[in-house]
Amino acid sequence: MTTIRDVAELAGVSIATISRVLNNKGKVSEETAERVRAIVKELGYVYVQQPLKRRQVVSKPQGIFAIILPTLSNPYFAELLDIVEQEVQYLGRSLLVYNSRGDAQRELGLLNICKQQKIDGLFIVPSSNKPEYIATLNQQPFPVVSLTQLHAELTSVAVDHAEGGAQVAEHLVSMGHTRIGYLGPADEGEQKFTGFRNKLADLRIPLPAERIIDTTDTSIPELSVQLNAYLDQHAALPFSAIFVFNDYSAQLVIEVLQSRGHRVPEDVLVVGFDNTLIAQVMNISSVAQPIREIGRLGFQEMMRLTGQHAAERDTHHLILSPRLVLRNSSVRVVKKVL
Known part of the structure; x- marks a missing residue:
């Protein structure tokens, strides 16, 4: 079977010159080009042009994160947002804020928006606990950190x-x-x-x-x-x-x-x-x-995930201890007059 090396040896030129002639690229004298074509025809050499390899595009960090919350009217989530935003801004990044209104279907639409924005990572309080929905979150092109909820497939920070x-x-x-x-x-x-x-x-x-x-x-x-x-x-x-x-x-x-x-x-x-x-x-x-710890630890986990290649990202679960605070709604306080 005739190879490009055989053609080069018979023509008395380099393999690179043969390649330039067959691809019609680069500077080669007309005389050399005609001699190469004649030898290719004589030897019956069949040249198969290799497809150009696409250069793998590695997306650069945009410095943009997003957070999806089920509501912004609940003071608990408002406080969580404030903590995450402080952490993000401290490192000179930006935070996009979305309200899913507790609607999983709306949340899916917000995930598409996050893809279009090419965010670096997403903080989320999922609106659904269904396994198929959590699996969808786990398949996003960016790292996802679940806050206040524990999910086996997602890196999560929450109390027990x-x-x-x-x-x-x-x-x-x-x-x-x-x-x-x-x-x-x-x-x-x-x-x-x-x-x-x-x-x-x-x-x-x-x-x-x-x-x-x-x-x-x-x-x-x-x-x-x-x-x-x-x-x-x-x-x-x-x-x-x-x-x-x-x-x-x-x-x-x-x-x-x-x-x-x-x-x-x-x-x-x-x-x-x-x-x-x-x-x-x-x-x-x-x-x-401990909402402040949840927000801060969640951000630390996000920094860990964004610093890794997608194939290397592992799932961490950070589980914090809750504490019951007793007040008048469940404990009757009797005041004694001295």
């Missing part, structure tokens, strides 16, 4: 929500209550709920379906409608203590109960989650999350 729910259960039972309720998302992916339910079971306290107010839409107007509809269906209050999945909603629960003549904590105990400014001002017992 199950432990937080368990602490609430222990507290309410220790206060002598057995008719205990829950308001919030009540699926198996909601770790606050599962931790709360499982600890009640350990303490042999039932949590029947009639005392669970399962909320799929967590917006305040919808929660108000759902809670009032639930209470209208019961002549007497079904629970003497209730765990509410966040402080924002706990404040609503207290307002609705008081508007119906129920006293807090004399008639019913209420405990929230997050320990936001709302809980502190309204004297609501709540599970505290």
Whole structure:
């Protein structure tokens, strides 16, 4: 089989010259070119032009990050945003802020926008715990860090929500209550709920379906409608203590109960989650999350991921400890006059 080396030897020129003639590129005298073509024809050499290799484009860091939150009206997420933004700006980067409004479909659209913006990395509080949705987040072209929620496939920074729910259960039972309720998302992916339910079971306290107010839409107007509809269906209050999945909603629960003549904590105990400014001002017992540590550690994880090649990125889970802060909504304070 004739090779390009055979042609070069017979023509008395270099292989590079043969290549220039066959590709019609570079400077070669007409006499040499004609001699090369004649030898190629004589030897029956078939030249197959190799496709040009595309130069691999390595995208340079843009210095832009993004964060997707389920709401901006909840003080807890507003504080989380403030911390992440401070960390980003400290290194001279920019942060794009998006509100998914708790809608997974809207969140998918925001992910496409992030791709178009060619961001370096995404912080997110996912609107859905479904495995297929988390898998979609894990397939993005940029690193993703989940904040306040733990997901096996994603690098995550959060408190142990199950432990937080368990602490609430222990507290309410220790206060002598057995008719205990829950308001919030009540699926198996909601770790606050599962931790709360499982600890009640350990303490042999039932949590029947009639005392669970399962909320799929967590917006305040919808929660108000759902809670009032639930209470209208019961002549007497079904629970003497209730765990509410966040402080924002706990404040609503207290307002609705008081508007119906129920006293807090004399008639019913209420405990929230997050320990936001709302809980502190309204004297609501709540599970505290170290929000500043979550934001800072989340940013550190993002810096680690962006400093690695995509194939080398590994998944870290940073799990922090929650702490139940007791206030007047679940502990009756008796003041003695001296």
